[in-house]
Amino acid sequence: AQSVTQLGSHVSVSEGALVLLRCNYSSSVPPYLFWYVQYPNQGLQLLLKYTSAATLVKGINGFEAEFKKSETSFHLTKPSAHMSDAAEYFCAVRGNSASKIIFGSGTRLSIRP
Amino acid sequence: DAGVIQSPRHEVTEMGQEVTLRCKPISGHDYLFWYRQTMMRGLELLIYFNNNVPIDDSGMPEDRFSAKMPNASFSTLKIQPSEPRDSAVYFCASSLAGRETQYFGPGTRLLVL
Numbered sequence: 258a259q260s261v262t263q264l265g266s267h268v269s270v271s272e273g274a275l276v277l278l279r280c281n282y283s284s285s286v287p288p289y290l291f292w293y294v295q296y297p298n299q300g301l302q303l304l305l306k307y308t309s310a311a312t313l314v315k316g317i318n319g320f321e322a323e324f325k326k327s328e329t330s331f332h333l334t335k336p337s338a339h340m341s342d343a344a345e346y347f348c349a350v351r352g353n354s355a356s357k358i359i360f361g362s363g364t365r366l367s368i369r370p
Numbered sequence: 371d372a373g374v375i376q377s378p379r380h381e382v383t384e385m386g387q388e389v390t391l392r393c394k395p396i397s398g399h400d401y402l403f404w405y406r407q408t409m410m411r412g413l414e415l416l417i418y419f420n421n422n423v424p425i426d427d428s429g430m431p432e433d434r435f436s437a438k439m440p441n442a443s444f445s446t447l448k449i450q451p452s453e454p455r456d457s458a459v460y461f462c463a464s465s466l467a468g469r470e471t472q473y474f475g476p477g478t479r480l481l482v483l
Contacts, residue, residue, distance in 0.1 A: 289470050300374070300461055300474030301413075308470070347413065351470055356401045356420070358472060360413045 259284045259350045261331075263361040271369045276320075276335040278364050280348030283329065289351035290331045291358065292322055296344045304346070307331060318342070343368045372396070374475035376462050382481045388450040391478045394443055395464030403472060404437055404447050405461040413461075419445065420467070452482045 264279040282288055289308050293301040305316025312324040318341075322333045331348060348361040375394040383389055395402045403418040417427040422439045430437070434453070439445040449456055459479050463472040 291470070298476075300463075300476050301472075302474070303471050306471065356465055356467065356470070357415070357418065357426070358470065362412045 259286075259288070259352050259359050261290075261348045261350050261359060261361040263346075263348050263364050265364055266362065267365045267367065269367040269369060270338050272340055273337050276333070276338045276342065276366065278333040278346050278348075278366065280322075280331045280333065280361060281329050282331055282348075282350050284350055290322075290324065291349040291351075292316065292320070292331075292333050293347045293349060293360070294318075294344050295347065295363075301347060304333070338366075338368050340368050340370070342366060374462055374464055374473055376460075376475035376478050378478060379476060380479045380481075382483065383452055384483050385453055386451045387482075388448065389452045389456075389480060389482075391447040391460050391462075391480070393445045393447070393462030393475060395445070395462070396473055397443065399464035399466050399473070400442070401465040401467065401472075402439060402445050403463040403465075404445070405463065405474075406458045407461060407477070408458045416447070452480075454482045456480065457482050 260283045262281045291306045292304040295301045305314045307314050307324045315321045320335045345363045347363050349358045352359045377392045404416040407413045416429045417437045419439045437447045459477045461477045463474045465472045
């Protein structure tokens with residue numbers, strides 16, 4: 258069965274600092290992996306996705322994630338945090354059904370001025 | 371291009387009352403998902419449809435919950451009778467077959483007193 262584990266329910270960084278949100282996956286088939294972002298009082302929005310092409314995936318708002326099969330990881334990074342990045346971030350993996358997605362528990366990112 | 375539309379955005383009701391949440395997926399999408407989000411349990415998939423047919427309802431918590439999709443452009447999630455523990459944000463999402471990306475609506479915030 259497919260699953261994801263997000264390490265750290267809350268991450269706080271200073272504005273301008275590196276953002277690193279950790280995600281490890283488990284999948285019995287080649288994984289399709291996603292990062293979604295949820296801003297306050299809004300629905301989830303796709304940040305980026307990995308579908309077995311390039312291992313370094315670039316997304317919106319300057320975020321990127323690297324697929325590392327040997328580490329079963331798909332960590333999300335951004336070189337320089339901005340106040341507008343404050344949100345909840347969800348890592349996800351495609352489930353057994355091609356259209357079903359399994360979401361992680363989420364990581365809340367706070368940005369300190 | 372309109373995204374996923376949900377109504378109402380907020381609902382406050384009393385225990386025992388019937389609640390109906392509505393969703394209009396993105397035109398042309400053939401998958402529709404209902405999720406529930408709470409602080410305690412995170413984001414849970416309740417049920418999803420393909421071409422208006424329920425495919426997996428294993429996430430529906432109890433018989434008090436029911437979902438229908440009478441046509442490609444409309445779905446409802448009904449709770450009857452409602453209980454305080456049903457208080458949550460309910461999201462609807464849609465996707466296109468062969469495309470893993472799900473597009474989320476803004477959610478309905480339900481409070482059962």
